[in-house]
Amino acid sequence: MKSLAMKNLRGRPVRSAVLIVLAALLTFTALGGTLTVASLGKGLDSLEARLGADVMVVPKEATMKKKFEDIVLQGATGYFYMDSKRAQAVMEREGVGEVSPQFFLASTGSSCCSIPVQIIGIDPATDFTVSPWIKRTYGGELGLYDIVAGSDLNAFVGDKLSFYGVECRVAAKLEKTGTSYDTTVFTNEDTIKALISSSLEKGMNDFEDVDPENCVSCLMINAADGTSPEELVNDINIHVKKVKAYKSGDMISGIAGSLSGVSRMIKLLIAAVWVLGLVILLLAFTMSVNERKKEFAVLRVMGASRGKLAGLVLKEALLTCLTGSLGGAAVGLLVLIPFNGVIEQTLGLPFLLPNFGSIAGICTAAVVLSVLTGAAAAAVSAWRVSRIDTGLILRGEN
Amino acid sequence: MELKAEKITREFIRPGGKTNRFFAVKETDLTLASGKLTVLMGRSGSGKTTLLNMLSGLLMPSTGKITADGRDLYAMPDKELSKFRNVHMGVIPQGQTAIHSLNVTENILLPFGLYGDKPDEARAKELMERLDIAELASARPAELSGGELRRVAIARALVRRPEVIFADEPTGDLDDENTAAVFTFLKECAREGAAVLVVTHENEAVNYADEVLRMNAGTLEQG
Ligand SMILES: Nc1ncnc2c1ncn2[C@@H]1O[C@H](COP(=O)(O)OP(=O)(O)O)[C@@H](O)[C@H]1O
Ligand SMILES: [Mg+2]
Helix, strand or coil, X not given: CHHHHHHHHXXXXXXXXXXXXXXXXXXXXXXXXXHHHHHHHXXXXXXXXXXXXXXXXXXXXXXXXXXXXXXXXXXXXXXXXXXXXXXXXXXXXXXXXXXXXXXXEECCXXXXXXXXXXXXXXXXXXXXXXXXXXXXXXXXXXXXXXXXXXXXXXXXXXXXXXXCCEEEEEEEECXXXXXXXXXXXXXXXXXXXXXXXXXXXXXXXXXXXXXXXXXXXXEEEEECCCCCHHHHHHHHHHHCCCEEEEEHHHHHHHHHHHHXXXXXXXXXXXXXXXXXXXXXXHHHHHHHHHHCHHHHHHXXXXXXXXXXXXXXXXXXXXXXXXXXXHHHHHHHHHHHCCCHHHHHHHHCCCCCCCCHHHHHHHHHHHHHHHHHHHHXXXXXXXXXXXXXXXXXXXXXXX | CCEEEEEEEEEEECCCCCCCEEXXXXXXXXXXXXXXXXXXXXXXXXXXXXXXXXHCCCCCCCEEEEEECCEEHHHCCHHHHHHXXXXXXXXXXXXXXXXXXXXXXXXXXXXXXXXXXXXXXXXXXXXXXXXXXXXXXXXXXXXXXXXXXXXXXXXXXXXXXCCEEEEECCCCCCCHHHHHHHHHHXXXXXXXXXXXXXXXXXXXXXXXXXXXXXXXXXXXXXX
């Protein structure tokens, strides 16, 4: 019986191929869509963790906010500075809990990277946003001229990279975050100050009169207990001149919005493909059975039970759908896993693939679901075949 | 085996028309016994195929019952009746009935395959030789002529050495020589112990028959 199902499928290669491709398409969209939605969600979580502070304070100059958002959210490169005194004034406000400065610089091309790289200096003594990420892959202290490279940079532990003529050593590499961290280089405060000095000496820094020893780019702040981030933001914006405070939640909300838009579209697409797929499968199985009505009647004449006829139809469906589904899943994984960087860039949204276990789970679910859908579509035909009136079909011409 | 029909009838509903219920087969008694070849003749539409389908377990009579060595055929559940038919009955239906995706040998051996039984390849070979289709063993149905397909159907019906053989116009598209061969063949099956019922238009069939019956508008008459 099984081999009869196989031979029937081989005997009609075009129709079988169409069914297989259809099943593959169902699995591919389910897997690809679900994995994309899951990756976007994970990317957003990662981005929230990456911001890691309630409030961010940047210089007040008109273009700074945009620049800051581009660096943090889009992975653009850039830098700006404010006087340490201004930062000091912010830190002294009531309601400021944890606080740590960050220092920005952008490289102009480097051996590791065809594109400019964002360099962020942190103060290891106070930092609470980046260090937790670094600790995942590097337990040691960041010494002078040590750098931690984002996962997408073509630099590996032990490599020497030079920025503005200063040679640095890659001490660690971050794991993938799906955010702008992946193309960023991290150093400690002393290292980045040395790099800023060097960029100034070479005349390659737009802020010609900045004093590297007395500047910061931004402050990352957690509100103290009893103060809400809103209150803190308002307090700083009212009382400290020439700085601008933002709530990280507001920065993310735009991304979260477009992310849920994309997710909704993907879900609609999956639904549309599945509804269409189910209809086509139903038609295809119906046609396939109608066309062979006489063959099923002949099997019945030979002594096939009604159950066996239905089983044959279901077996044919399961064989095609399973083959197609496994193929669709393989193609889905081969597209999504190697090209997730391209997808991230195309969507312009944080994108982080779930772990292996979740991928395997989604994959299995997509295959099982497509096979079940195929079986359900075939069940109608199977039932009809099991009811055929052998006598009527075989009565022939007279 | 003795196949016995007692007071069977079959009523159909004719779509349209005034008197839309009618009896294709009126009350009939009939016994098919081992070693006997019965020929059933009659005009087109007289109910021959309907009778044959009832006897072969494919069509439930409206009334009456059919027993095989005392077992009521239509009292068996479908699964049991199907297997019983697979092993004990061979049916050569009207028309072309090959399975498109299987070659000639596979078609002939299919009755074994349905229940995963060990195929009797020697029997298939013997039948193909006797029916003169041995050289077509691996041909596809699409490549065969009507007469060749008919002989494949005959071989397939006989491959399990059934105890009851039904043939519905088995020589419809065969030439005289092959027609004679098929009747000789069916006669031999009867001599080997099978109960054989042949529906046919060929007057020549009478020469092979142990009993000739005639169907006339649903009524069976001794012919
Ligand atoms: N399944 C059916 N439904 C309705 N009418 C049928 C059916 N099968 C046969 N008939 C009718 O019963 C009569 C006898 O048909 P059949 O047994 O095929 O005749 P024969 O084989 O002698 O030519 C015909 O009038 C035919 O139209
Ligand atoms: Mg007929």
